[in-house]
Amino acid sequence: MKTIRTFLAPIAISLVFFALVFIWPEAATRSAQVTWDYFKEMALIMPAIFILMGLMEIWIPKDKIQQWLGKQSGFRGAALAFALGTLPTGPLYVAFPMTASLIRKGASITNMILFLGSWSALKIPQLMVEIKFLGLPFTALRFILTLTALLLMGLLIDKILHKSPDLEWQKSNPDPARMPGMGVKSGMKPGMMPGQDKKP
Amino acid sequence: MATILTIYSLLGLGLITSLLKSREKTAAAFKIAGKALLKTAPSLLTVLGIVGLTLGLMTPETISRLVGAEAGWMATLFAAVIGAITLIPSIVAFPLAGSLLRSGATVMTISAFVTTLVMVGVVTAPMEVKTLGKKFTLLRNSLGFIAALLIAGIMGVLLK
Numbered sequence: 180m181k182t183i184r185t186f187l188a189p190i191a192i193s194l195v196f197f198a199l200v201f202i203w204p205e206a207a208t209r210s211a212q213v214t215w216d217y218f219k220e221m222a223l224i225m226p227a228i229f230i231l232m233g234l235m236e237i238w239i240p241k242d243k244i245q246q247w248l249g250k251q252s253g254f255r256g257a258a259l260a261f262a263l264g265t266l267p268t269g270p271l272y273v274a275f276p277m278t279a280s281l282i283r284k285g286a287s288i289t290n291m292i293l294f295l296g297s298w299s300a301l302k303i304p305q306l307m308v309e310i311k312f313l314g315l316p317f318t319a320l321r322f323i324l325t326l327t328a329l330l331l332m333g334l335l336i337d338k339i340l341h342k343s344p345d346l347e348w349q350k351s352n353p354d355p356a357r358m359p360g361m362g363v364k365s366g367m368k369p370g371m372m373p374g375q376d377k378k379p
Numbered sequence: 380m381a382t383i384l385t386i387y388s389l390l391g392l393g394l395i396t397s398l399l400k401s402r403e404k405t406a407a408a409f410k411i412a413g414k415a416l417l418k419t420a421p422s423l424l425t426v427l428g429i430v431g432l433t434l435g436l437m438t439p440e441t442i443s444r445l446v447g448a449e450a451g452w453m454a455t456l457f458a459a460v461i462g463a464i465t466l467i468p469s470i471v472a473f474p475l476a477g478s479l480l481r482s483g484a485t486v487m488t489i490s491a492f493v494t495t496l497v498m499v500g501v502v503t504a505p506m507e508v509k510t511l512g513k514k515f516t517l518l519r520n521s522l523g524f525i526a527a528l529l530i531a532g533i534m535g536v537l538l539k
Contacts, residue, residue, distance in 0.1 A: 188425040192425060193428070195428075209435035211435075213430065214427055214430065214431030218427055227386050229413075230394070232411070232415060233408035233410070233411040233415070234393045234397050234405075237397070237405075237407055238397060238400075268385055269382035269383075269386065271500055272503050300494070304381065312477035313476060313480065313489070316538060320534055321530065328529070328530060336515070336519060339514075340514065345512040345514040347512065348513070352512075
């Protein structure tokens, strides 16, 4: 049953593709071409990203991430999250597994919203293209407004997720570094999940 | 190209350091990577398919027809929705936005399009849900959409 559910979406999409071949062949060809292009890009990037994530899970200690990007990291944590996001590191889907890994390691939700937001909206190479085609005033104003919005969004989402945590996500995302036999120390009590407040 | 170079130099650096420090831990890292990749693979494929379909159906010509045809609030809202559901590489999106602006679309409409395009990812949502959870995805994208509309409104007023 679970296998069927996992592949439900890919199957549905294949059906749409199949239907499109008969209804609108040009669009089907275009779509197939785009999918193939993105597939090549993903096949090149994703394995590397996941290995990097694995290395991060193993080597970067939890207390370090907590200190750099956690709740108490303050302005420096926010600045670091923003700076990491603006680096030229590729499309947004690359950032999702990284962000999940950072949250498991104790990064705050506020900082991660800022990280994802600057990754997708404030990337340096992207800003260059934007200045070229839409001008400096447009780009600068969008930059300032977006950064402000991301900060507010981060604080708000952090509050909401604290009041009502995503239990389903927490259940399926235990800290992989705590797997038995790995010998990695963790400050977390058994049964405690990431995202839950350490303080009462 | 820059992306691939950045990622692979980071990976090379990380792998060498890790292997020098401990073989076992490096192997453990690969194990975690493999498991996570397998877990995310179906949603990755889903995202790929949706991206292909939206880009195949919504060509730049279609978008400029949709956004350029109307004026006023409706055009802005329309542009915001199109920006939210499509995933266009910035190298294509910004020239398109620029040409729309020159051909008469308002600043508000264009900033709504650009801001939702980069802030809201409907096509990447399956993967975001898989890795970060339903609540996180829903909150980030819906608040991002509202923020984008507000940003567009402010930009429309300031950049007349």
